[in-house]
Amino acid sequence: MSAITLTDIRKSYPGGAQVLHGVSMDIQHGEFIVIVGPSGCGKSTLLRLLAGLDPCEQGELVIDGKRANDMPPQDRDIGMIFQNYALYPHMTVLENIAFGLELRKVPKAERLARARAVADTLQLTPYLDRKPGALSGGQRQRVAMGRAMARECSTFLMDEPLSNLDNALRVAMRTEIKDLHRQLGATIIYVTHDQTEALSLADRVAVMKDGHLQQFDTPDVIYDRPANRFVAGFLGAPAMNFVPADCINGWAGPHNVDVGFRPEALTLHRAPVSGPSIAARVALTEMTGATFIVHCESEAGRLSAVVARGDGLPEDGEDIWLSLSPSQALCFDAITGDRLDHFNTAQRQAGAPCAVAPA
Amino acid sequence: MSAITLTDIRKSYPGGAQVLHGVSMDIQHGEFIVIVGPSGCGKSTLLRLLAGLDPCEQGELVIDGKRANDMPPQDRDIGMIFQNYALYPHMTVLENIAFGLELRKVPKAERLARARAVADTLQLTPYLDRKPGALSGGQRQRVAMGRAMARECSTFLMDEPLSNLDNALRVAMRTEIKDLHRQLGATIIYVTHDQTEALSLADRVAVMKDGHLQQFDTPDVIYDRPANRFVAGFLGAPAMNFVPADCINGWAGPHNVDVGFRPEALTLHRAPVSGPSIAARVALTEMTGATFIVHCESEAGRLSAVVARGDGLPEDGEDIWLSLSPSQALCFDAITGDRLDHFNTAQRQAGAPCAVAPA
Amino acid sequence: MLRRITPYLFVLPLLAFIAVFTYVPIVQSVNLSMREWDFLSPTKPFVGFDNYRLLLDSREFWNALRVTAVFALFSVPLRLLLALFIASQLLRETWVSRLMRGALFLPAVTSTVAIGVVFSWVFSTDYGMMNALLTGLGLSKVAWLQEPQIALWVLIFVNTWKQLGYDIIIYIAGLQAIGTELYDAAAVDGGRKGHVFRRITVPLVMPTTYFLLMVSVIEAFQVFTIVDVMTKGGPAGATDLVVNMLYRVGFTLFDIGVGSALAVLLFILLITLAVIKSRVIGRKVHYEA
Amino acid sequence: MKPENPLLACLALAAGLLFLSPVLYSVWMSFQTTDAYYTGTIDFTLGNYEMAIGQYNFARYLLNSVIVSGLVTVIGLAVATCAAFAFARYTFGGSNLLFGAVVATLMIPSHITLIPNYLTLAKAGLLDTYAGLVLPAISNGFAAFFLRQYIRGIPRALDEAAYMDGASPLKVLRRVIIPLSKPAILSMGLYIFISEWNNYIWPLVAIGKEDLYTLQIGLARLYRVNPGEDIINWPLVMAASTITILPVIVGFVLVERHLIRGMMMGAVK
Amino acid sequence: DVTVEFWHSFGGASGEALAQIIEKFEAENADIKIDAQEIGNYNDIVTKLQAAIPAQRAPDAVIMEVTRYGLFADRGVLKDLTPYVDADPLKDDLFNFAREVGVYQGKNYIVPFNSSTPVLYFNKDIFERAGLSEDTPLGTYEDLLAAAQKITDTLGDEGITGIAAPGQFARWGLVMGNDSDLIDSVSGEIMLDAPNTIEAYEFMASLVHEHEVASPDGVTKENNGRDAFLAGRVGMMINSTGNYGRASSALGEDVAVVPMPCNKVCAVPIGGAGIGILSTSDSEVQDAAFKFISFAASPESNALWFSATGYMPINQKTAEQPLAIEALAEKPGIDVAINQLDVARGRPRPPVVTWMRASEYDLWQAMALGQREVSDVLTEFAERTRAEAERLKR
Ligand SMILES: Nc1ncnc2c1ncn2[C@@H]1O[C@H](COP(=O)(O)OP(=O)(O)OP(=O)(O)O)[C@@H](O)[C@H]1O
Ligand SMILES: Nc1ncnc2c1ncn2[C@@H]1O[C@H](COP(=O)(O)OP(=O)(O)OP(=O)(O)O)[C@@H](O)[C@H]1O
Ligand SMILES: [Mg+2]
Numbered sequence A, B: 001m002s003a004i005t006l007t008d009i010r011k012s013y014p015g016g017a018q019v020l021h022g023v024s025m026d027i028q029h030g031e032f033i034v035i036v037g038p039s040g041c042g043k044s045t046l047l048r049l050l051a052g053l054d055p056c057e058q059g060e061l062v063i064d065g066k067r068a069n070d071m072p073p074q075d076r077d078i079g080m081i082f083q084n085y086a087l088y089p090h091m092t093v094l095e096n097i098a099f100g101l102e103l104r105k106v107p108k109a110e111r112l113a114r115a116r117a118v119a120d121t122l123q124l125t126p127y128l129d130r131k132p133g134a135l136s137g138g139q140r141q142r143v144a145m146g147r148a149m150a151r152e153c154s155t156f157l158m159d160e161p162l163s164n165l166d167n168a169l170r171v172a173m174r175t176e177i178k179d180l181h182r183q184l185g186a187t188i189i190y191v192t193h194d195q196t197e198a199l200s201l202a203d204r205v206a207v208m209k210d211g212h213l214q215q216f217d218t219p220d221v222i223y224d225r226p227a228n229r230f231v232a233g234f235l236g237a238p239a240m241n242f243v244p245a246d247c248i249n250g251w252a253g254p255h256n257v258d259v260g261f262r263p264e265a266l267t268l269h270r271a272p273v274s275g276p277s278i279a280a281r282v283a284l285t286e287m288t289g290a291t292f293i294v295h296c297e298s299e300a301g302r303l304s305a306v307v308a309r310g311d312g313l314p315e316d317g318e319d320i321w322l323s324l325s326p327s328q329a330l331c332f333d334a335i336t337g338d339r340l341d342h343f344n345t346a347q348r349q350a351g352a353p354c355a356v357a358p359a
Numbered sequence C: 001m002l003r004r005i006t007p008y009l010f011v012l013p014l015l016a017f018i019a020v021f022t023y024v025p026i027v028q029s030v031n032l033s034m035r036e037w038d039f040l041s042p043t044k045p046f047v048g049f050d051n052y053r054l055l056l057d058s059r060e061f062w063n064a065l066r067v068t069a070v071f072a073l074f075s076v077p078l079r080l081l082l083a084l085f086i087a088s089q090l091l092r093e094t095w096v097s098r099l100m101r102g103a104l105f106l107p108a109v110t111s112t113v114a115i116g117v118v119f120s121w122v123f124s125t126d127y128g129m130m131n132a133l134l135t136g137l138g139l140s141k142v143a144w145l146q147e148p149q150i151a152l153w154v155l156i157f158v159n160t161w162k163q164l165g166y167d168i169i170i171y172i173a174g175l176q177a178i179g180t181e182l183y184d185a186a187a188v189d190g191g192r193k194g195h196v197f198r199r200i201t202v203p204l205v206m207p208t209t210y211f212l213l214m215v216s217v218i219e220a221f222q223v224f225t226i227v228d229v230m231t232k233g234g235p236a237g238a239t240d241l242v243v244n245m246l247y248r249v250g251f252t253l254f255d256i257g258v259g260s261a262l263a264v265l266l267f268i269l270l271i272t273l274a275v276i277k278s279r280v281i282g283r284k285v286h287y288e289a
Numbered sequence D: 001m002k003p004e005n006p007l008l009a010c011l012a013l014a015a016g017l018l019f020l021s022p023v024l025y026s027v028w029m030s031f032q033t034t035d036a037y038y039t040g041t042i043d044f045t046l047g048n049y050e051m052a053i054g055q056y057n058f059a060r061y062l063l064n065s066v067i068v069s070g071l072v073t074v075i076g077l078a079v080a081t082c083a084a085f086a087f088a089r090y091t092f093g094g095s096n097l098l099f100g101a102v103v104a105t106l107m108i109p110s111h112i113t114l115i116p117n118y119l120t121l122a123k124a125g126l127l128d129t130y131a132g133l134v135l136p137a138i139s140n141g142f143a144a145f146f147l148r149q150y151i152r153g154i155p156r157a158l159d160e161a162a163y164m165d166g167a168s169p170l171k172v173l174r175r176v177i178i179p180l181s182k183p184a185i186l187s188m189g190l191y192i193f194i195s196e197w198n199n200y201i202w203p204l205v206a207i208g209k210e211d212l213y214t215l216q217i218g219l220a221r222l223y224r225v226n227p228g229e230d231i232i233n234w235p236l237v238m239a240a241s242t243i244t245i246l247p248v249i250v251g252f253v254l255v256e257r258h259l260i261r262g263m264m265m266g267a268v269k
Numbered sequence E: 001d002v003t004v005e006f007w008h009s010f011g012g013a014s015g016e017a018l019a020q021i022i023e024k025f026e027a028e029n030a031d032i033k034i035d036a037q038e039i040g041n042y043n044d045i046v047t048k049l050q051a052a053i054p055a056q057r058a059p060d061a062v063i064m065e066v067t068r069y070g071l072f073a074d075r076g077v078l079k080d081l082t083p084y085v086d087a088d089p090l091k092d093d094l095f096n097f098a099r100e101v102g103v104y105q106g107k108n109y110i111v112p113f114n115s116s117t118p119v120l121y122f123n124k125d126i127f128e129r130a131g132l133s134e135d136t137p138l139g140t141y142e143d144l145l146a147a148a149q150k151i152t153d154t155l156g157d158e159g160i161t162g163i164a165a166p167g168q169f170a171r172w173g174l175v176m177g178n179d180s181d182l183i184d185s186v187s188g189e190i191m192l193d194a195p196n197t198i199e200a201y202e203f204m205a206s207l208v209h210e211h212e213v214a215s216p217d218g219v220t221k222e223n224n225g226r227d228a229f230l231a232g233r234v235g236m237m238i239n240s241t242g243n244y245g246r247a248s249s250a251l252g253e254d255v256a257v258v259p260m261p262c263n264k265v266c267a268v269p270i271g272g273a274g275i276g277i278l279s280t281s282d283s284e285v286q287d288a289a290f291k292f293i294s295f296a297a298s299p300e301s302n303a304l305w306f307s308a309t310g311y312m313p314i315n316q317k318t319a320e321q322p323l324a325i326e327a328l329a330e331k332p333g334i335d336v337a338i339n340q341l342d343v344a345r346g347r348p349r350p351p352v353v354t355w356m357r358a359s360e361y362d363l364w365q366a367m368a369l370g371q372r373e374v375s376d377v378l379t380e381f382a383e384r385t386r387a388e389a390e391r392l393k394r
C-alpha cells in the first residue's frame, strides 16, 4: 500500500488565481521525495495540503489507505519541519521538543525522557535549557528536526529546511538528513529550490512549474532524461545551454529542434574543429573553485561552458570554438519544449546524435 | 595613489566586544575586492566604517590620499548597496534612483534624465513608476544598484547584494555585476559569505575571521595557497579534507602536520593502491548534477571525494581506498593551522609532496 | 463542522458585548431621538423629526459644533506635530531620553479628573500658578477660564499636555520601525538632516500618523471629563463641546429626545469623517516596506 | 546606555520637571495644612490623607476603582484576545464585516450610547452594581483591533507547528499565541486599566450609591462641593487627587518597559 | 424595622448637624433606620433623582430645593403629603412661609428643612482699610457699586476686589429687589424679559465686565466668589444665610451681615430646601419617612440646625429653644435673615423652573463676561423658556 496518494489535486486561494492544477503522485512508504521548482510554483502549498493545514477541496488525498481530504492536522501521523523552523520562542529547546508529546498527553516523565533521547541523537544536549533565540542557525535547524522526530511519526514534511544556512553548514546538514532518513525509515517529503539538494537527497524528484507536475522520477532520470526543456534547464548549475539545431556547425541530427547540452559537455578549442561545434567569443570567465565557468557570446545566444582548472584558459574577448559530443546532447521540440527522443543510454554512449523518435 | 588605505583599523561597539582587531588593507583604483568570512566576522562593520556610517576611532582610514576617519558619509564619494537594498518604500523606482541626486541638489530635469539613463542600462525602464513593493527580488536588486550608479561615484560598497536571490538569478546577476564593473571602472568592495561569488568576481579576495584579516590576495592564490587551515577550509565546496599526516598510508612528506586536500584531488579505488592513500568506507553518495560527492568514514575522520558521473560508483558501506596526488596536498601546522610551505607551482607539478619549509 | 464554527466561537463574546452595548444602543438612540421624554413621564410620544429640527435651529448646537471643530482642528495637528518633533528627539536609548519619555507619558496615564482639578487650580485667576507666575513677572493677571476667547485654548493646552505622551510613544514606535538602514542609505547618498526628515521620515511614518490621526480625532470628539471638571462648557458656551452638550441635554436637562438626536447626529458626523479620512489619507498610506 | 552630554541632560531634566510641575506641585500641596496653604506659609502634615481616607471614604473608592478596573481589564482582555486571535488567524464567512464592526467601535464615542445603555442597565437592574460599571466597558473594539495587529505579526508557522504537534485551536491560543503576545497583552491591559481607572462619565451616571463611587467620581465631587458648603479645601483635594494618581503611576513604573515595547510592536502595522 | 433611604446635600459642618438630628431621631424611634446619603448639591440631587426614576432606584425621602420640586410633583414622583401634614400638630408651629413653600398646585409635597434668604455679607476689615465705615449705606445698586469701586480702587493692588460675582440665588434676590422676578410667583408668568429684570441683570453684569469690581472667577464657578470672600480677598458677597456658620468661622469678628439691598422695593426670595417622600415607596416606609420629616422640623432639631448653620428657623417655637437663644445672643447678624422675613417671598415652582435654572448659568456667563447684550440674551431666553414651558405642559 502506498504511503500517500494524491489524485488530481487542485487548489486555489480565495481571491487568488489557481495555484495547483491537478497534481497526482504516488508515494511509497520510506521513500525520500524531493519537490523542486522555482519560487511560487506551489511547493509549499502542496506540502500544506498534505499536512492538513489548508483544506483540500478538489481531488483526492489518501494517506495510508484512508481518504484524508478533511482530516485535521492533529489526526494525521505527520511531522513537519517549517521553512523557518517555527520554533516556539518562549520555550526552551527541551520544551520545544517535548511540546508535541505534551499535546498528545504523553506522561511527563516519559516525554522528557524521549525528548532528551532525541536531543542526544542530534547533539543538542548542551543546549537543552536555552531558548531558540540563543541558538545558531544550525542548532535551530536541529531543534526543528528534533521536534518532529520526537513524535516518531511515519511521515515527515520538510519545507526548505536548509535555505537559511550558509554553504558549509548546508552540506553538513544534508548528510545528516540523509543519515536520519536511513535510521528512521520514515517517508520524507522535502521541498527545496536548490537543485543540488534535490539531486543528492532524493529517491525520487518531483519537478513542478506553475502548479503543474513536470516530471516525477529518480534523480538520474531527471538529470539525464528530462521530460522537457524546463526540467532540463532547472536542474544543473550552471544551467543547460539551449541552441537551435541550425546554429550548430556540422550538426548531423534532426533540424528544427532546440538542442540542449550541459556546460560540462562543451569542450573549448582555440581553432575551428571538425564535428558539431559552435563559434563563440569569450565574454567572461568565472573561477568557482575547482572549475571555471566560461561565458561566451555566440550567434545562438549566451552559452556557458565548464572547464577544469589547470586547462589553458582563454582570454576575455578571444574567439573560440566549442565542440560538443552529440551523445551528450538532448533534443527538444522548438515549440512545446518537450524532449523528443527516448533512446537509451547504450545508444547515447555509442555516439548517436539525438534522433527524433518515431511518432 | 591607492583608492583606499586602511591601517590597523579596530572597532568595538559600545558595550559589545571588539569586532575588528586591526585590519589593514590597501585598495587600488578600479579594483574589485571581495570580503568573505563567516557570519558575524565583521564584514558589514568594516563596510560601514568605509562608508562613514559608523565612526572610525582607532586606526587610520585614507581615501584618495585624504585622511577620512571623521569625514561624514555625505562627503565621501561612495555609493553603497545595502544587504537588503534599503529602497525607499514610498518612492517609485525613478524617485529612488534620482533621490541621491536630489539630495545633492542636482536640478530636477537633469537628475530625472540621468536616472532614466541609468534605469535604461539596468533594463528597469518598464518599472519606473512602480513602488519597490511591486517588484521582484531581482528587480529590487537592480534598483538598489541603479541608485548607487546614478551618482557616478568612484567607489561602490556592496553588502551581500545577492544573498536574497535564488540560484538562477544569482548566477545571472553575478555576470551583470562583473560587466558593470568593467564598464564603470569604479572601485568595488563587495561583501559576501558565498565562496563561489568571492572567487568568481574578485580581483582580490579578503578572507576574514573573527575580526582578523586572514589573507588578502587574488582568488588563485587564495584557492591554491591558502594562508592557513581556515582559509583553505572556507573556500571550496565541498570543503577541503584535513587529515593528520600519520593517517595516510604511504605518505612520503613531513609528519606531525595536518594534510589538506580538496575533494577533487582524491581518486577512488576498489582495492588498495600504491602511493599515498587512505582506507575508508563509503557512508553516503550524493549526486549533485554532473558530479557525485562520496562521503566516506575513515580512521582520520569523515572525508569527501568528488567523482565525475559515469565513473563506476561505489555502494554505500563498501570499503574503498582513496589515493591522493601529493602535488595537490597542502600541509598545515597541526597546532597553529598555518600553511607550512611556500613552494612554487613548478615544484607541485613535479609531484613533490608538501615539504616543511626550512625554519 | 467544528472547524467551521471555531472562529465564530472565538469572536462571539466580544461581538455579543459590542452588539448589546454599542450597536443596539445606536438603534435605540435613533428611536429615542424621535420621541419626547424626560425619564419621568410614563409615555414617550412620537414627534418625528421635531427634535432634530429643534437642534438644528438652536444656537447652542451650532455653537457646540463650532467649538468642537475648533478644538479638533487645532488640538489634533498641534498634538501630532509636537509629538512627532519630540519623538524624533527621543529616539535614542539613553537614560535621559527614557526618563523624558517617562515624564511625558506620565500625564497620559494620570487620572483625567485629577488633571482637570490640578489645572483648574493652575489656571484659577486669583490663586493659580499661572497668574502667580505672570504677576511675578510684573504682568497683569489673565482670566484664563473666564475669558471665552482664552478658555478653549486652555482646554486645548491641557488636553495636549495630557495626550502628548501617548502620541510620542506611538511615534517613537513608528519611527523605530523605519529602521536605520534607510537613514544610512540617505546618509551615503548625501542627505542633510532636514531634507531627510521631510522626504524620508515624514512619509514613512505616515501609517503611524494615520493611526494617531484616527485616534485623536475620535478623542477630540469625546473630550468630556476635562470640560466637565474645568469649565462645564463655560464661560458662556465657549467650551461647550458636543459631548458636553450631549451630557447636559441628556443628563441634566433630561431632554432625552433631543439628547438622542444629538447623539445620532454626532454618530453620523463621525462616521462621515472616518470615511472621508480613509478615502483621502488611507490610500496614500498603504505601501509595503 | 550611552553617557549623555551633561548640559543637554540637565536641560532635558529641567524641561521634564517643568512639564510635570503641575502634578509635582499638587503632590507637594497635598502635604500642606489647609491654613498654611491659604495663608501662604509652609506647614507639612499627613492630615489631608487621613481626612481623605477616613472622613471622605477614599479608601472605599480606591477599592471600588481597583475592583472595577481590574474586572474590566481581565474580562476585556480575555474577550478581546479570543476575538483578536480569530480575526488574525481565520478567514470565515463575514469575517471582514464583523471585523469592520469591531473597528467601527473605535469611531463611536461611548457617549452616543450613554442614554440607551443607561436604560438597558436600568431595566436589567444593574445600575449601582459592579456589573453595571464593568459590562459596558468591555464593549470596546480597540483592544481586539490592537491585539489582532500584534498577533498577525506572530509568524503563522508557529500556530501551524503547534497544530502539527497535535494542538487544538484553544491550545494554540493558550500555549503559543498568548505567551508570545505577552508584551502586547500587558500593555493593552495597562491601557484598559488606565482608561477604566479614568472613566468618568459612565460611573457618573451609572452610580448613585456613595458606596460604589469610584475614585474619579469621589474626587470630582470633593472638588465641586455644594453651594452652601465649605470652601474648596485645596490641600485635601490634592491629597485625594494624589491618591487617585498614585496607583496608576506605580503600575506604570512596574510595566513601563513592557508597555513601551508592547505599544511599539502593536500599534503600528 | 424599616429603613428610610434619604438623599441630602449636606457635607461638612452642616452634615454633622444633620447627623446629630438623625441620631436623635433613631434613638427615639428604635424601629426606624435613616440611611442618609449625601448626593451632591441641589442640582446633583435633581439630576440623580430624575435619572433614578427609570432605573427604579429612587430613595424614599429626598431633599429638594424649593423651586425645583414642581417637576417631580407634577409627574407624580413625589407623594402628596397633605394628609400627613394635616394630621400633624406641627403644621400650626411652622412659619407661614415655611408652610407655603412646600405647596404646589394646592397640595403639600415637601416640608421645609433648611430655609434661607440671601443676605449681604461684608468684611469689616476690608471696609476699614478701604476707608469705608461699617455703616456705609448698602441699600441700592449705586451704593453697592460705589462701595465695591472704593474697595477695588484702594485695595486692588493687594489682589482684593470689591464684591463677589453674585450667584444664582443672589441674582434672583437682586432681581426681586428691583421690583421684578424671573417667573411671577403668583401667575407663573415668565418675567425674564421684563424691563426691571433686564435692568437688574445689566447692573449685575456691569459689576464684572464693565466696572471690574467683581472677579470673573466667580462667574464661571459660583463657589470661587464665595471662597474668595471667605479667604478675605473680597469685600462683599451676597449669598445664602446658610453660609453664616462658615463665614463666621473663617473671618471671625470681621464678618458683618446686613439685609439685602432694596433697589426699588424690598423683597427677597426664600431659598433652601424641604424633604419630600417618593410615591413609589411602601406606605410603611412613607409613614416612617414622614415621622422623620416631622422630627426634623421640630423646634429642638430646628434649633440645633439653625445654630450650627445659620439657616433660618422654620418653626415658630425654635426661638424659644436654649440653643437658639444662645446663638441669637452670641452671633451677631444671624438674625438678619429672620428679620428679612417680612419681605421674603416663596418662588414659583412649575416644572419649567428646573429647566430655566439649569439654563440660566450659561446665559449669565455670556452677559457677565460681556459676550452678548443683556437685553438680547434675556429676550431670547424668555422666549425659549416660554416654549419649554409649553412643551413641559404636554
Ligand atoms: N494565502 C495565499 N493567498 C493567495 N495566494 C497565495 C497564498 N499563499 C500562496 N499564494 C500564491 O500561491 C502560489 C504558490 O505559493 P507557494 O507558497 O506554494 O509557492 P512555493 O512554491 O512554496 O514558493 P517558494 O519557493 O517561494 O516558497 C504563489 O504564486 C503565491 O503567490
Ligand atoms: N550595533 C552593534 N552593537 C553591538 N554589536 C554589534 C553591532 N552590530 C554588529 N555587532 C556585532 O559585531 C560582530 C560583527 O558584525 P557584522 O555585522 O560586521 O558581521 P558580518 O560579518 O557582516 O556578518 P553577516 O555575514 O552575518 O552579515 C557580530 O558579532 C555582531 O554581533
Ligand atoms: Mg514555499
Ligand SMILES: [Mg+2]
Binding pocket: B043, B044, B045, B083, B159
Ligand atoms: Mg553583514
